[in-house]
Amino acid sequence: MASKITKISLIGIGGAGCNTINRLSDIKHGEIPYINTVAICTDKTMLSQCKAKTNILIGEKITEGRGSGGEPEIGERAAKEGEAAIKEAIKDSDFVLITAGFGGGTGSGASSVAAQIAKELGILTIVVYTMPFEFEGQEKLNIARQAAYNISKIADAYLPIDNERMFRIIPKDISSIDAYSLIDDITWNLIKCILFSTMTNTDRKMSLELNMTDIETVLKNSGKFFFGTGTSSIKEGAMLAYKKAVNNPFIDYSIENATRLIVHINCNENVRLKEISAILDSIKEKASEKAIILKDCSFGKRSDILVSIIASFD
Numbered sequence: 119m120a121s122k123i124t125k126i127s128l129i130g131i132g133g134a135g136c137n138t139i140n141r142l143s144d145i146k147h148g149e150i151p152y153i154n155t156v157a158i159c160t161d162k163t164m165l166s167q168c169k170a171k172t173n174i175l176i177g178e179k180i181t182e183g184r185g186s187g188g189e190p191e192i193g194e195r196a197a198k199e200g201e202a203a204i205k206e207a208i209k210d211s212d213f214v215l216i217t218a219g220f221g222g223g224t225g226s227g228a229s230s231v232a233a234q235i236a237k238e239l240g241i242l243t244i245v246v247y248t249m250p251f252e253f254e255g256q257e258k259l260n261i262a263r264q265a266a267y268n269i270s271k272i273a274d275a276y277l278p279i280d281n282e283r284m285f286r287i288i289p290k291d292i293s294s295i296d297a298y299s300l301i302d303d304i305t306w307n308l309i310k311c312i313l314f315s316t317m318t319n320t321d322r323k324m325s326l327e328l329n330m331t332d333i334e335t336v337l338k339n340s341g342k343f344f345f346g347t348g349t350s351s352i353k354e355g356a357m358l359a360y361k362k363a364v365n366n367p368f369i370d371y372s373i374e375n376a377t378r379l380i381v382h383i384n385c386n387e388n389v390r391l392k393e394i395s396a397i398l399d400s401i402k403e404k405a406s407e408k409a410i411i412l413k414d415c416s417f418g419k420r421s422d423i424l425v426s427i428i429a430s431f432d
């Protein structure tokens with residue numbers, strides 16, 4: 119089979135979205151070279167520091183590059199003004215992942231416009247967003263809720279991450295950058311899972327069990343979805359990585375009653391078949407009786423085991 123790489127665009131919107139792209143560029147540089155990164159922001163200064171492949175300043179006529187002032191209506195109008203540039207930056211993509219922090223004006227207002235543009239281009243469109251911390255106040259929460267509602271009407275699938283929930287489970291002395299990095303890891307692992315599951319690249323030793331159609335089976339028009347990853351050493355066994363993945367502490371729902379699932383196991387060849395079958399048995403037990411369960415193993419040089427699960431619901 120010819121080498122075919124899924125073209126993924128990661129779009130970071132607003133301050134939080136730009137930060138995510140920057141942190142991922144810092145840490146993950148070179149790990150996956152062919153991901154298209156696009157930053158969209160109303161704040162010129164913020165954008166000038168962003169390391170995305172394409173930086174798009176939106177709403178310059180309205181805001182003069184000074185941000186949305188916390189107003190989602192401005193974020194939305196700004197994104198509409200930037201429609202042509204957004205379209206140009208993502209038009210060749212097979213898959214778009216939008217990331218933003220909801221609660222401010224830009225991410226909350228512009229995300230649904232960007233999602234709409236991607237959808238109209240016929241691209242599978244997924245959104246990972248955060249809900250604000252309690253200490254940010256009721257107004258930001260209301261803005262975020264409205265943005266979440268808007269996105270649920272447009273995106274194929276979305277993953278809400280509650281900052282407050284994260285705040286309750288992480289060590290209290292962690293820096294805010296490290297805390298946000300934990301959320302970025304979810305986004306990054308999701309991208310890796312999609313990419314590894316769909317690539318038929320001959321220089322990696324892949325089992326070629328899934329393709330983009332399978333990803334669509336699970337994520338197209340599916341609404342809220344579940345995603346989790348976990349790692350373990352070969353000695354600890356794949357089951358531990360699986361348990362960490364299904365118990366993703368940042369998400370307040372589980373794979374219980376999921377109707378479409380992808381389980382992706384990334385490991386070296388020392389992982390035993392019976393470990394993989396035990397994982398599948400456990401998933402079958404938790405998911406809906408009628409669930410479609412798609413499995414993919416990719417065997418690389420890694421010394422640990424990475425299990426990722428994407429699940430959606432009817």
Ligand SMILES: Nc1nc2c(ncn2[C@@H]2O[C@H](COP(=O)(O)OP(=O)(O)OP(=O)(O)O)[C@@H](O)[C@H]2O)c(=O)[nH]1
Nearest residue numbers: 132133134137186188219221222223224225250298
């Ligand atoms: N995941 C993540 N969330 C963040 C980060 N910084 C802020 N947030 C959250 O994201 C929400 C939105 O903040 P920003 O992204 O700065 O807002 P914006 O979209 O740029 O909107 P305006 O600044 O009002 O134009 C905040 O209320 C926080 O809850 C970050 O670096 N990562």
Ligand SMILES: [Mg+2]
Nearest residue numbers: 132133161185
């Ligand atoms: Mg901002």
